[in-house]
Amino acid sequence: MRGRAFCTLVAVLVLAAACGSGGSDSSSSSGELLVAAAYDLKPAFEELGAIFEEEAAAKVTFSFGSSGLLAQQIEGGLPADIYVAADIQHVERLREKGLIIADTQQVYAVGRLALASSAKAGLTLSELEELTRSEVKQVSIANPEHAPYGRAAEEALRSAGLWEQLRPKLVYGENLGQVMEYLQSGNVEAGLVALSLVIGGTADLSYVVVDEGLHQPIRQALAVLKETRAEQLARRFVAFIRGPQGRVVLEKYGFVVAEEG
Numbered sequence: 001m002r003g004r005a006f007c008t009l010v011a012v013l014v015l016a017a018a019c020g021s022g023g024s025d026s027s028s029s030s031g032e033l034l035v036a037a038a039y040d041l042k043p044a045f046e047e048l049g050a051i052f053e054e055e056a057a058a059k060v061t062f063s064f065g066s067s068g069l070l071a072q073q074i075e076g077g078l079p080a081d082i083y084v085a086a087d088i089q090h091v092e093r094l095r096e097k098g099l100i101i102a103d104t105q106q107v108y109a110v111g112r113l114a115l116a117s118s119a120k121a122g123l124t125l126s127e128l129e130e131l132t133r134s135e136v137k138q139v140s141i142a143n144p145e146h147a148p149y150g151r152a153a154e155e156a157l158r159s160a161g162l163w164e165q166l167r168p169k170l171v172y173g174e175n176l177g178q179v180m181e182y183l184q185s186g187n188v189e190a191g192l193v194a195l196s197l198v199i200g201g202t203a204d205l206s207y208v209v210v211d212e213g214l215h216q217p218i219r220q221a222l223a224v225l226k227e228t229r230a231e232q233l234a235r236r237f238v239a240f241i242r243g244p245q246g247r248v249v250l251e252k253y254g255f256v257v258a259e260e261g
Contacts, residue, residue, distance in 0.1 A: 031056070031057060031058035031059060031233065032058065032059045032060075032061070032230065033058060033059070033060045033061070033081045033082065033230055033233055033234060033237055034061050034062075034063065034079065034080045034081050034082075035049075035060060035061070035062050035063070035080065035081065035082045035084060035237070036062075036063045036065075036070045036073070036074060036078060036080040036082070036083050036084070037062055037063070037064055037070075037082075037083075037084040038064070038065075038066070038067045038070070038084060038085050038086035038148070038176075038220070039064045039065060039066065039086075039175045039176040039177045039194075039197075040086050040111055040149060040176055040194035040196050040197060040220075041064070041084060041086075041196070042062075042064050042177070042197065042200070043196060043197065043199070043200025043201070043253055044196055044200065044249050044250055044252070044253040044255070045062055045064075045084075046062070047249050048240070048241065048245070048246060048249050049062060051245060051249075052237060052240050055240075056233070056236060056237075056240075058233060060237065063078075063080065064175075064177065065175050065177075066142065066143070066146045066147040066150075066174060066175040066176075067085040067086045067087055067090045067146065067147065067148055068090060068145065068146025068147065069146050069174070069175070070083065070085070070090075071083070071085070071090040071093060071094060072146075074094060074099060074225065075094070075097065075099065079227070080225055080228075081224065081225060081228040081229075081230050081231075081233075081234040082222060082223070082224055082225065082228070082234050082237060082238065083100065083222065083223055083225055084108075084220075084222040084241075085148070085220060085221055085222065086111060086147070086148040086149060086194075086218060086220050087148035087151075087218065087219065087220060087221065088107065088219050088220075088221045089148075090148075091105055091221040091222065091223050092221075094223065094225075095223070098226065099225060099226055099227070100223035100224065100225055100226055101223065101224045101225070101226055101228075101231070102223075104222075104223045104224040104234075104235065104238060105221060105222070105223040106221060106222065106223075106238075106242070106258075107219050107220065107221050107258045108220060108221065108222050108241060108242060108246075108250075108257070108258055109220050109250050109255040109256060109257050109258055110217055110218055110219055110220065110255065110256040110257075110258060111148075111149070111194055111195070111196065111218035111220055111254075111255060111256075112194070112195040112196075112209055112210070112212065112218070112254050112255070112256070113149060113152050113153060113156060113192060113193075113194065113195065113209070113210040113212075113215065113218065114192070114193055114194065114195040114198050114207045114208065114209050114210060114254075115127075115128060115131075115190065115191075115192055115207060115208050115209075115210055116183055116190065116191050116192075116193050116198050116205045116206070116207040117189060117190045117205065117206050117207070118183050118184075118186050118188065118189055118190065118205060119203075119204035119205060119206065120185075120186030120204075121135075121186055121188075121189040121190075123135060123136065123189050123190065123206075124206045125190055125206070125208070126208055127208070128156065128157065128160045128162060128210065128214075129160065129162065131162065131166055131169070131190055132162065132165055132166065135189065136169065136189045136190055137169065137188075137189055138169050138170075138171050138182075138187070138188040138189060138190075139166060139169045139170055139171065139188060139189070139190045139191060139192070140170070140171040140172070140173055140178075140179045140182045140183065140188040140190075140191040140192075141153040141154065141170060141171075141172065141173070141179065141191065141192045142172070142173050142174075142175055142176050142178075142179050142193075143172045143173065143174060143175075147173075147174075147175055147176065148218060148220075149176055149192070149193065149194050149218065150172070150173075151215075152192075152215040152216065152218050153192035153215075155214065155215035155216060156192065156210050156211075156214040156215045157192075159213075159214040159215065160214060171187075171188055176193055176194055176197055179191050179192075179193050180193060180197055180201060180203070183203065183205055184201070184203035184205075192210065194254075195207075195209055195253075195254035196253040196254050196255060199252075199253050199254050200253050209254075219258070220255075222238060222241070224238060
């Protein structure tokens with residue numbers, strides 16, 4: 001009887017250990033990731049997500065928005081696995097709060113700003129100074145308070161000496177998606193948006209790339225979140241984005257891909 005009881009105890013302990021060993025990465029076994037990503041990445045990441053899902057036999061769900069608002073949501077408990085921002089500052093803020101896995105933080109690309117004009121408005125603008133034309137009634141940019149591309153747009157307009165003159169025309173979008181909606185609908189004649197969205201969009205927009213010397217470089221960073229339950233799968237997705245396939249797709253949408261590290 002004692003021998004039988006001992007064997008039963010050993011079996012229970014082995015089963016408990018086996019269950020416990022998978023607890024730290026339980027979502028990885030189900031092959032699911034939630035990626036909170038800046039809106040400028042939407043066309044590129046939707047393409048990359050489809051490729052990764054097939055290669056990794058995993059499900060990737062994206063939540064796109066402004067970098068600042070996504071960071072606030074993560075601080076509030078958004079159950080995401082990876083945060084991909086359009087700047088470094090918001091990732092740094094999460095690191096300081098102990099919300100990311102520090103060794104996963106890295107710059108993955110530099111974004112470019114574009115001046116886009118609406119075909120519905122019958123305008124084709126080739127330089128920022130043309131935003132002062134009387135035909136341009138409204139100009140949309142993302143809110144500079146929480147959208148890195150909005151901040152870059154403000155910097156560019158200030159550098160060009162146009163900010164004060166154009167302020168009465170400005171229409172703020174909560175994120176780049178809203179700015180694109182304004183442009184596509186013709187509700188505004190022009191906007192300053194991410195080059196990636198104009199390249200990846202379906203709307204009939206004309207555009208020129210804004211001189212990068214007019215604003216601070218849009219250095220975009222990412223990190224795996226500390227609360228992820230799928231750390232290994234999250235690291236694999238980051239490596240995929242930073243690898244050859246990720247580089248090709250990011251460059252296709254106008255990003256300047258950062259060197260690894």
